[in-house]
Amino acid sequence: MQVVKVAKIGNSTDSLDPNDYIFHSSYNTFKIVLEGTKSVTLLASTTNQTFTQAHGFDTFIPLISAFAKRDAINQVFLPNGVDIETYTAGAGFDGDIKFNYTATDSNNMIFNFDNNKGTTIGVTIKYYLLERV
Amino acid sequence: MKQILKIALPGYNAETDTDPNHFSLYVDQQSDYILIKEASKDTVSVNGTQNIAHGLGYVPYCLVFAETTSGVWRKLFSVALDTTGCWFEVDNTNLVLKNTTGSAINFSYHVFYDNIT
16 A cells, blocks of 8 residues: 655654554644634623524535634633633632633534623624544 | 745735745744634534534644524634533543534534644
8 A cells, every 4th residue: 555654753653553643644634714803792681692604515415613712802712611701819700701712514614602790892702623423 | 955836826925925824835843823623613503512422532633613593604712701501622532512502503613733732
């Protein structure tokens, strides 16, 4: 069998451990089929806000990975997580913006947020679509 | 001498461009651009807890999605804040799929060779 492989420096190309390679043609490497950003505005004091965007793939449902960042704030936060604004030892963290989940269906990317602040909040979502579910 | 293997995306010059985002493949032996290597994948129906033995002997990188409604696949993390009642855990032996909803749900899982510990 013909293979193309590039070992990490210090490792032999005879190694049988896939972790010793940067690239090995015997193993599927996940492909990013689409990436981009989507800007949304979260309504004030509203939970369960869903935003969608067509992904354009007609023949399969792609995997999705996404990150969110509030406008004018540099930190990013993941789905199933909150945007931590303050942290106090003992009291824990406080975050009013929650990125509930990201999902895909046959047509769309789906992003869901809570905004427990009394003002609208601008959020930019960075998304990556990978191979089929 | 570093061994370099690069394949540029259309419109970019593989000999002069240095931005990894402009390549479908960019490997130089030094930087691991998360070229995750797939070990196994499957879709299973889960009701409760289901162990998937991965056989790697270390904690591998995994991606798991749940079909929360028909045709809609949601990315899962650890214990859910998102009220799905679904999450996953992974250790040296198993990928553990959790569904606490009381009804069977389809899980799509991907286990990679990449050791995350």
